[in-house]
Amino acid sequence: MKQRVLIVDDDRLVADTLSLVFRLNGFDSEARYSAADGLNLARSFAPTLLLTDVTMPGESGLDLADAVAREMPDCKLMMLTAYESNTPHVEKHTARTRRPIRMLYKPVRPEELIREVHELLLA
Known part of the structure; x- marks a missing residue:
């Protein structure tokens, strides 16, 4: 079964491009452009990983x-x-919730993103 990645970013070009990068690397991915739409999709899509922009x-x-x-x-x-x-x-x-969150900075190279995601999913 493929890993599922939900990408949420208010910049549609960023979200759609990242979704394509994940699909080309063997993931099942979906993009949304707001937190509300992302949460609605997450409920049915059940992502393995949420990749979201901080500021929206x-x-x-x-x-x-x-x-x-x-x-x-x-x-x-x-x-x-x-x-x-x-x-x-x-x-x-992260300190308050005690739930680890990995953070990357834009722009991120596709190979760096995929490497970081693989490390996170294997942790």
Whole structure:
């Protein structure tokens, strides 16, 4: 059975491109463009990994990660951000929830992303 990755990013080009990268590397992937749409899909898609942007209009990626973690405790979490200033927020969130979240910075090379995902899924 293929690993399932849900990508949530308000930048449609980023989300769709990442979804394609995952499909080309043997994953089943879906892209959504808001936390609300991501959570709705997660309930039926049951992702192995949630890859979400930190900063989005409306609910943030951290809000989405909380919701997914509550409903799908086995789902691994990975954040993607273009802003280094988001690092302390993610670190505080991780310390508070005691749930590990891997973080990558945009732009990320596809081979680096896939390597990080494989490491996270095997952990």
